[in-house]
Amino acid sequence: MKPQRIDLRGARSLGDVAKRVLETRLSEARTLAGALERRERLELHDFRIACKRLRYALERFEALDSTLALAADRLARLQDELGEVHDRDVLLAILPPAMGQTERRLQSEREACVDRAILLWGELRGLMQAVDSHHF
Amino acid sequence: MRSLLEDVGAVAPHRELLKRVKRAAAATDAARDAAILLRLLENNVTSSERELAQPLFERLREKESAATGDACRRLRRARFEP
Numbered sequence: 001m002k003p004q005r006i007d008l009r010g011a012r013s014l015g016d017v018a019k020r021v022l023e024t025r026l027s028e029a030r031t032l033a034g035a036l037e038r039r040e041r042l043e044l045h046d047f048r049i050a051c052k053r054l055r056y057a058l059e060r061f062e063a064l065d066s067t068l069a070l071a072a073d074r075l076a077r078l079q080d081e082l083g084e085v086h087d088r089d090v091l092l093a094i095l096p097p098a099m100g101q102t103e104r105r106l107q108s109e110r111e112a113c114v115d116r117a118i119l120l121w122g123e124l125r126g127l128m129q130a131v132d133s134h135h136f
Numbered sequence: 137m138r139s140l141l142e143d144v145g146a147v148a149p150h151r152e153l154l155k156r157v158k159r160a161a162a163a164t165d166a167a168r169d170a171a172i173l174l175r176l177l178e179n180n181v182t183s184s185e186r187e188l189a190q191p192l193f194e195r196l197r198e199k200e201s202a203a204t205g206d207a208c209r210r211l212r213r214a215r216f217e218p
Contacts, residue, residue: 006144006145
């Protein structure tokens, strides 16, 4: 999924730039977060990429506010879980059909990763609200 | 770096640099993905299905080796000046 273009015209300070970049990347992640409920492969992949972009944006501006570093750290954990989901999805797609036991093991691990990702996203909501209403 | 270039693309477009960064990222991702899939299969295959997995092990080993070699070649040649 292509990243949304960020309109930085008229930005007068680093704080302005941070606010616009974070608002855009946060909005992308929120829009795609429904993937966690539906648990569908491609949707989760897009959500993972949006989380990655948001995390990098948070890390880039964390010197402006320490709460950004905390949110980036939680997001890194979420991204790890979504990465584990993605790796299992890719392997499941190429696994020979006769390998039912291995498939069930991978599928079960995948679902556990999605469950942990749901919890982490829930924890992140509060932090994201703080980022959303923040003035740099 | 890719993320930074995408974030500031509206005011500081570096299309050529972004292309080069994307290509470098794709090459390293391919090498990483192949290595991870191989480890994941090794860790999860049941003993009774190990024999069935041999052709897939072979494919993944070949892919890991080829993708790692390709990433090394590309990165040696890559230039990241704006």
